[in-house]
Amino acid sequence: MTHTSGEWVIRKAKSGNDYAIVAGGYLIVAEVFEQIGEDTVIDPKANARLISAAPEMLEALKAVEYPFSEGMHDKQRCYLCHMLKGTGHKRGCKVGDAIAKAEAQP
Numbered sequence: 666m667t668h669t670s671g672e673w674v675i676r677k678a679k680s681g682n683d684y685a686i687v688a689g690g691y692l693i694v695a696e697v698f699e700q701i702g703e704d705t706v707i708d709p710k711a712n713a714r715l716i717s718a719a720p721e722m723l724e725a726l727k728a729v730e731y732p733f734s735e736g737m738h739d740k741q742r743c744y745l746c747h748m749l750k751g752t753g754h755k756r757g758c759k760v761g762d763a764i765a766k767a768e769a770q771p
Contacts (some may be wrong), residue, residue, distance in 0.1 A: 668767070669694050673717040675710070684713035723767045730760050 671688045678684065682699040693760050695716050700707040746758035754761025 666688060668720060668723075670720075674722055675717050677714045682709055684709055686717050719767070723764065726760055726764050726767075730764065 669688045669692060673686050673688050674696055676685045676687050685699045686697070687691050687697040688694050697709045697713045697716065699709045730743055741762060743754055743758060745760050746755035754765075
């Protein structure tokens with residue numbers, strides 16, 4: 666299963682300080698609501714910006730995962746943990762962990 670394709674954009678709600686993340690101009694991917702706690706106010710627009718950037722961040726992570734793989738005849742190596750593609754990543758490799766989380770890999 667893959668994520669919703671296309672650019673994800675932020676749309677402000679007609680009232681309040683809430684936002685929607687929209688793909689394809691009409692498909693709501695996520696909604697972000699203002700949260701007010703005892704000691705803090707969480708900025709919903711900051712959260713909306715982070716969520717809307719998720720597809721581009723995943724693409725960027727995949728681009729840097731094996732940056733020197735061109736012409737290496739299947740010897741693709743993760744730049745950060747130095748593991749070969751197909752063998753996974755070392756435990757704690759932030760690139761591998763983030764890609765796995767985004768793609769729901771165990």
